[in-house]
Amino acid sequence: MCGIAKGAGMIAPRMRLATMLSFIVTDAAIAQGTLRKALADAVARSFNAITVDGCMSTNDTVVALANGLAANKTIVAGSRDYGIFLKVLREVCVALARMIVRDAEGATKFIAINVRRAVSDNEAEALAFAVANSALFKCAMFGSDPNWGRIAAALGAVGARLDWQKMTIALNGVFVFRRGRPVVFKKRGMLRGRDIDVTIDLAQGRGGKRVWTSDLSYGYVRINAAYN
């Protein structure tokens, strides 16, 4: 299996049908409907879990092609082979989606946002994207500023019923907010690297979502203000 993708800006894909482009090819024998089902699953946790600037494009596309040259027994949904195929397809899609974020316009940071123990997966997704698309959060990341108040504000603005007395927020594994209280931590240098992990544990339920995003930098503004 092999995949290629093109991204950079105007990246907040919501693939329901199909300026992000991605093509995945495999020599596996697999029926069209089964491949479509596998692709929908893989896209949900990869391309549809990234945002650069919250601006959805009109023509985001992921195409998967299978020519059957591997001459395997045709993969059917629910089989052991389907499980293996889906695992590989997910890996390819996640790898491409992450590469798009790393290559984002002006990006200096690669940020993973994990929302855990939400009431539902849908609420976890709304909360994760609210943080990922917050201009203030993205600018703080550009400045390597562990400003958890902006994370909390973005979560609060969603309008979900959150229990601040239970919630914890960690940046690169360091608790910065724990069960209703700020934590004293060493700020200097903690976000200096390119990769940043934001983990928000709501302690409310069994829903979860991980999304990937980039920071908002001078470079993003330059590229998009000087388009002509």
Add this chain to the structure above:
Amino acid sequence: MCGIAKGAGMIAPRMRLATMLSFIVTDAAIAQGTLRKALADAVARSFNAITVDGCMSTNDTVVALANGLAANKTIVAGSRDYGIFLKVLREVCVALARMIVRDAEGATKFIAINVRRAVSDNEAEALAFAVANSALFKCAMFGSDPNWGRIAAALGAVGARLDWQKMTIALNGVFVFRRGRPVVFKKRGMLRGRDIDVTIDLAQGRGGKRVWTSDLSYGYVRINAAYN
């Protein structure tokens, strides 16, 4: 009547109860409930019609105080005096809200977005804010780039049923997109000034909304990346 306000960043107020702060005082005699009703009306078309960065704060506040020293007959809802009071209150709130946007972090542009003839006021509001909060649109405005494609993309991403064959988009009174077709226009210098008017006529119904916003500049990134 007199009002003061403080704004700058984290500005996308949604006052339902009430880091924007505004205080309005009047010597008119007016009952508390009546003043509250008038304030809700005025806030809807002023403070709740602005966005700097789409980031709602936890503590946006508008307070109106009336001490009755004018010794007028107490204003009651529905009266002629109420109409006059409401008109003045709207003017004060709109003036303050516009000043907040002009004073926004890093702002070099003051942008009015008018959505006209939408199916409903609510849909007009969603469309106007989608454009106002689009990072790509805001960067284009910073670059004085009449990039109507980014306006159309932001409108399209809302998911409303729009009729592109009827829609027109005008920038500072110049049609750039008319009934499904781009218009040839002289780009150079047309958005050079500080004030920009974006008018989107959907030709679908009787709903409308005007919102005000600022551009996304190097200055906004600098202020918010170097917070500490």
